[in-house]
Amino acid sequence: MTSPQDSRLAAHFGPLELAVLEACWSSPPLDVAECCRLVDGPQAYTTVKTVMERLVAKGHLRRRKESRAYVYWPAATREEVADSLAAASSQRLVEDFGPLAVVHFVDAVKGDPEQLAHLKALLDRIAADEERR
Incomplete structure (x- = not known):
């Protein structure tokens, strides 16, 4: 169910961007594979990784390297x-x-x-x- 705040955010983010942000807000930190499992519908690993990297570039996510993978978390609350x-x-x-x-x-x-x-x-x-x- 979409909350009024989610619909306001949907006007500024693409559907997958918002789904990735929601996943990161719900259980930070996440690696790309964990995020793929949390977003609705089947998503290619590379697609989710690209969206996460774009959200890092836009300042909405942060990341750090852990072992061989990056983990991501929100730069700000919803x-x-x-x-x-x-x-x-x-x-x-x-x-x-x-x-x-x-x-x-x-x-x-x-x-x-x-x-x-x-x-x-x-x-x-x-x-x-x-x-x-």
Whole structure:
């Protein structure tokens, strides 16, 4: 079953990348053969190894050599990855659309009292920090 967070991550990772990350989050550290056993559906060893190496290059996995094989583990938790992706997406929206993005963001959260209260508290904290400067 896919959680809402998994679907958010799926927008940023390919299906096999996300499956590899999920395997690494669930039982680190893993070698390629162990990861192949944990991902859904049959996957070629070389395909999984290539995906794991790409995730290392992108900074999402770390690795070290143990005996003759590498073992891999996540560079960040699922929550940290989601937070980083959300921050980058928000930054791109503001850079691309400026105030229009902010207006639409506020419109999107105004129907949820809890999110609106969180936004108001954040803005109050930012205003207080600015006054102290």
